[in-house]
Amino acid sequence: MNIWDPTHECISRDELEQLQLERLQTTLNRVHKNVIHYRKIFNKLGALPEDVISLADLSKLPLTSKDDLNFNYPYGMFAVPLREVVRIHSSSGTGSKPLVAGYTKNDIRIWSNLVARFMTAAGVTHDDLVQVTFQYGLFTGAFGLHYGTETIGASVIPMGTGNTERQIMIMQDYKSTVLVSTPSYALELAFRMEQLGINPKSLSLKVGLFGGEPWSEKMRSQIEQGLAINATDNYGLSEVIGPGIAGECSCKNGLHIYEDAFLPEIIDPDTGKVLPPGSEGELVITTLTKEAFPLIRYRTRDITSLDYAPCTCGRTLVRMKRLSRRSDDMLIIRGVNVYPSQIEEAVFSAAQGEAPYQIVVERIGAMDSMEVIIEVTDKIFALELQKQRSFLDSVKKQINTITGINASVKLVAANSIPRKEGKITRVSDRRQI
Amino acid sequence: MLRIKNINTFYGQVHAIKNVSLHLAEGEIVTLIGANGAGKTTLLNTLSGIVPPKSGQILFNDVEINHFPPHKIVRLGVSQVPEGRQVFKPLSVEDNLELGAYLHYRIKGGKSEAKKDMGMVFELFPILQQRRKQLAGTLSGGEQQMLAIGRALMAKPRLLLLDEPSMGLAPMIVQEILKVIANLSREKKTTILLVEQNARAALKIAHRGYVLETGRLILEGTASELLENKDVQRAYLGRDKKEIWER
Numbered sequence: 001m002n003i004w005d006p007t008h009e010c011i012s013r014d015e016l017e018q019l020q021l022e023r024l025q026t027t028l029n030r031v032h033k034n035v036i037h038y039r040k041i042f043n044k045l046g047a048l049p050e051d052v053i054s055l056a057d058l059s060k061l062p063l064t065s066k067d068d069l070n071f072n073y074p075y076g077m078f079a080v081p082l083r084e085v086v087r088i089h090s091s092s093g094t095g096s097k098p099l100v101a102g103y104t105k106n107d108i109r110i111w112s113n114l115v116a117r118f119m120t121a122a123g124v125t126h127d128d129l130v131q132v133t134f135q136y137g138l139f140t141g142a143f144g145l146h147y148g149t150e151t152i153g154a155s156v157i158p159m160g161t162g163n164t165e166r167q168i169m170i171m172q173d174y175k176s177t178v179l180v181s182t183p184s185y186a187l188e189l190a191f192r193m194e195q196l197g198i199n200p201k202s203l204s205l206k207v208g209l210f211g212g213e214p215w216s217e218k219m220r221s222q223i224e225q226g227l228a229i230n231a232t233d234n235y236g237l238s239e240v241i242g243p244g245i246a247g248e249c250s251c252k253n254g255l256h257i258y259e260d261a262f263l264p265e266i267i268d269p270d271t272g273k274v275l276p277p278g279s280e281g282e283l284v285i286t287t288l289t290k291e292a293f294p295l296i297r298y299r300t301r302d303i304t305s306l307d308y309a310p311c312t313c314g315r316t317l318v319r320m321k322r323l324s325r326r327s328d329d330m331l332i333i334r335g336v337n338v339y340p341s342q343i344e345e346a347v348f349s350a351a352q353g354e355a356p357y358q359i360v361v362e363r364i365g366a367m368d369s370m371e372v373i374i375e376v377t378d379k380i381f382a383l384e385l386q387k388q389r390s391f392l393d394s395v396k397k398q399i400n401t402i403t404g405i406n407a408s409v410k411l412v413a414a415n416s417i418p419r420k421e422g423k424i425t426r427v428s429d430r431r432q433i
Numbered sequence: 434m435l436r437i438k439n440i441n442t443f444y445g446q447v448h449a450i451k452n453v454s455l456h457l458a459e460g461e462i463v464t465l466i467g468a469n470g471a472g473k474t475t476l477l478n479t480l481s482g483i484v485p486p487k488s489g490q491i492l493f494n495d496v497e498i499n500h501f502p503p504h505k506i507v508r509l510g511v512s513q514v515p516e517g518r519q520v521f522k523p524l525s526v527e528d529n530l531e532l533g534a535y536l537h538y539r540i541k542g543g544k545s546e547a548k549k550d551m552g553m554v555f556e557l558f559p560i561l562q563q564r565r566k567q568l569a570g571t572l573s574g575g576e577q578q579m580l581a582i583g584r585a586l587m588a589k590p591r592l593l594l595l596d597e598p599s600m601g602l603a604p605m606i607v608q609e610i611l612k613v614i615a616n617l618s619r620e621k622k623t624t625i626l627l628v629e630q631n632a633r634a635a636l637k638i639a640h641r642g643y644v645l646e647t648g649r650l651i652l653e654g655t656a657s658e659l660l661e662n663k664d665v666q667r668a669y670l671g672r673d674k675k676e677i678w679e680r
Binding site: 015018019021022023025026029030033049050053080084104105106109110289291 | 436438439441451452454455456643646649650651652653654658661662663664
């Protein structure tokens, strides 16, 4: 049947709404008691948690944004004392500081089981060997899939990123049956195998679990052909939990949101108003089970729509459409979230003042590359003359410090970046996904 | 089987139960954990109709029972075992049990049915059979608790509300009583809402639990999740205290 938790994944709408209401109310009672940010919100509204008597009442509370998390950096949004936190992850903020997410023991266990749901839906069983090529570290992706694999009882091969030839060798020799990666890295693996003359059908690989960046149906068929696997999509974001918010079933007709743990809403990104079911808009999530870092009406900035029609797989949980765009300017470079504002901060701090610049993102083969083009200013010219440290190197280093990715940086003559009505387009994304 | 939404209960001016929502599925043992004065007993009394809620909805098998008087709620299949047992002390064990069957007694065939049920109670608690002619007031605390549970079972409940069955009893007796409660759920498919101060013991036999704090529910989870929760450990399992002792 390929369903990890039928009690919750196939629950009736009626029972689900009761459970959601209970969990919403307990979550609100806890954040009101333990998180100053939310208590202030209730006080400002002159309301108490018990004023929320239906799921629809939730929309009376304000939205939570990345700015709120930045403002309460690092631990201000935690609902438990730090000594009860057993894990800390981070993801990109809009400025130089990351966003911090904490997990209790229960949070980790619940998270592992949520990941096990989409892995099971994709056909992973305890007989599988799962090769994880996400970066282990502050990002949630690798650990989420790692624990999901162990929860199912399959074997995990914790490769981490990079070293494509070694990845292929391990895949061949260890007989990996499941690949966990970003979709673009899966394509890179396929290209490299083709170059090396390796027939993908000679591998034991059968399933791919892809996430971390948006990808099209065209990419899906390229991956499925290039690696001779069944490629599936899953969704998550680090602030909310990591992977395990939603995942595809075998119908590949949208991703089931695990509604017993997350309450989804769709809003108009401009007005913040809740939109009727089926409309396209920004996904907003309220966590229903998280202990350490609960979020109330968190803006994901991802644009999607929800489909409440029953799915032929037997799951009753709502499906979200696969992602294609965002309601903000965040870029996803090789699975890493980058905000143009972060790049700007790096450029301006290295240039010791404002400088005209443009971010160019391209996809060469399957891999993303980012180049930052900066026009020379008097200040930069003076810095270059001092030769204390090459200006370009310091920009590169700053970008790497803030975002964790390597960008190439180029200096060009003043006024050489094309302008539209006197303004530079900050980001030129030339990728075709 | 039981579904509660946004229940508010008052004792005069005191808002004792604040917007509580919870549910029990058929055959489940759910425990309600909370400190003294959190509102646990009030919630049970609200469910059994003794202190009706001011607002909210109680659905028992899809029937709204908010404003039903207690005797009608018992007839629907909800029995409460009150805190402190409350057995009829001047009556014999047998008479206590027969009183529990008063609803069925006058129905045709009710008498023989009650006999059979009494046999079932004696099977669960053999000691009561030995003491059946004895006055309830002469029983030990543990035996009185068994009698109180037995009396509630005589009404053939589908939902059993248990209020602090372990109160004031020796650990051995508590174990025995909890074992019977677990059996009731497993073998007789009786649904059980168990209020306990002895949170660790309750969570051992429960499937799920809720944590009540000053009239509000602050946590819902499986028994194993609640056992792992630090708030529960600190407040209701006395773990920190034990750690200090063991040091």
